[in-house]
Amino acid sequence: MPEEPEDRRPEDELREMLQQFLSGQGPIDPSRLAGAAGMPSDPAQLHALMAQLQAALARTDDGIDWSAAQRQAAAVVQRDPGSVTTAERDAVRQAADLAALWLSETTEIGAAAGSLTLLSRQQWVDATIPVWQEMSEPVANSIANALTSAMQEHAPEEAQEMLAGAERILRNVGGTMFAMQLGNVVGQLASETIAGGDFGFPLLEDTAALLPVNLRSAAEGLEIPEDQVRIWMAARELAHARLFHHARWLRLHVLSSVREYAEGIRIDVERLEELAESFDPSSPEQLREALGSGALIPPKTPEQVEALARLETTIALIDGWVDAVTEAATARLPKRDAIAETVRRRRATGGPAEKAFGTLVGLEIRPRRLREAAAFWHAVTDAVGPEVRDSLWDQPDLMPGSADIDDPSRVIARLRGVGELDEMDLALQELLDDAERGTGDDEAGGAEQR
Structure with a gap:
């Protein structure tokens, strides 16, 4: 006898219901859902969001699909990819060559580091998205798991069976929403960043890089000759890359400190429960506001405060050394001080996308002190x-x-005191010298006897 078909599982019903929502057949308005993900509700972006969430429903594995972040960042960049002429690229390369010579007069550290690379906005996204993901992953997992628990706890009794065993589906959808928010932020950062070392964190491994299209935009806002801006920016970026090339331990040290801090972040369960109780599927903007405002991330614990203080000290020492070396290397530039002050103020305030990242994951990316x-x-x-x-x-x-x-x-x-010996060191060194001379005399005597 043929086997009876298995009964439909509750999670299959949930998947079907969510698919109806995403196709516009349920109470969730797709354009509002796009707003909840922090994305503009134009048709192309709306289609991308629906496709990503449909893919999340279809996935059989558990966890966050970080490729959604990369695809969303690429979509943001494509709105304004920027363009650079060959002459501009050549001018930046010439500035970098001169900056490298001046830098070598100032410090020998990392002199073997490679030359400077020129990146487009899309290339910068592709190169840095793994580090943004690494910094965000602990928070993303906490939010996805907390959202799942809150939905299950506050769902009506008739929906409990449907939600039981469907944790993976809920985590996948919630994680995809977070990943797309992150991608949106990184895509916006691509239009703000000038160099690989702009944000204090080692986003690029053993590579110095400039984005000529953004460098041009930054220079246009200054009443300073563009060639001087290019040289100064190249010197600073090369100094940053040389430091990490020399101190091989430093990149892992910084990223481990970020991870230590981020893994201590816990979601405000009470705030999340309030959100779950009042959540209206036809107005998912509540979810975006909660995520984007940082309201779900409670005040820092004492352990987090200590971890953050250590991280900020490390970042400040890195950027402080880079600034000091850059200042010495660019002493020949008439407008050196004006460029340095402008960049320092820009780094201190940050742009909208930086602030969005800070609220999204609870971590400022600007060095203090x-x-x-x-x-x-x-x-x-x-x-x-x-x-x-x-x-x-x-x-x-x-x-x-x-x-x-x-x-x-x-x-x-x-x-x-480096290289200076105290009295105990001198006494020990004298004993070692005497012993060595004694060994030499014995060997000489033995040779004569033979």
Whole structure:
């Protein structure tokens, strides 16, 4: 006898219901859903959102589909990909060559690093999206899991059977919504960033990069000759890349610190429960507002405050060193100080997309204490010179701390003692020398006897 067909599973009913919603046959308005994902509701973007969510329903594996973030970022970039002439690219390369020569006069650190790469906005997205994903993943997982739990807990009794066993479907859809929000932010950042080291974090591995289309836009807003802006920007980016090339441990150290902080983020369950109780499927903008405002991320725990302080100190020391080295390398530029101050202010305030990322994942991407860190490196340079100064990046345990930024005197005293032996060192060295001379005499005597 042929086998009886299996009864439909409750999760199949949920999938079918969601598919009806996404096709516009249910109470969810697709254009409103696009708004909840932080996307404009034009037909192309709406179609992309529906396609991504339909794909999330069809997936059999669990977890967040991060390719949705990359596709959404690419869609944002395609609205304004920008264009650069061959002459502009050649001018940036020439500026980078000159900047590299000047930089080599200032520091020997990372001199073997490669040349500067020129990226389009799309190439920057492709190269950096893995790091944005890594920074966002702990929060994305927390939000997807918390949303699933809240929906199951507050669903009416008649829907409980449908939701039971459907956690994967709910997580996939919630995770896809988050990934698309992230992609939207990264796509917007692609039109703001000028260089690989703009945001303090090591987004590019062992690579110096500039975006000529954004460099041109930044220079247009300044009453400064564009060639000077190119040289200064190239010098700063090359210094940033050289530092990470020299201190191989530094990139993992920074990203591990980001991960440590992000994994401590927990979703505000009470706020989420309030959202679930009042959620209206015809007005999903509530979800976007909650995610985009950071309302679901509660105040930092003491452990997070400490982790964030350590991370901010590291980023400030990196950017402070880069600024100090760039200032020395570009001393020949008449408008050096004006360019540096303009860029410093721009980095301190950030653009709309940066703020959107900060609220989305609860992590600011702007270095604090940058001026103090730059002053620290200037003081160390004046006291011991660039070569000894740069030795602080040789090992993780040599890196200064927050207290050292406030008072460089201890670090300077330590660096001035490099190569100097105290009395115990001298006594030990003398014993070793005597032993070596004794061994040499014995060997010589033995040779004579033979």
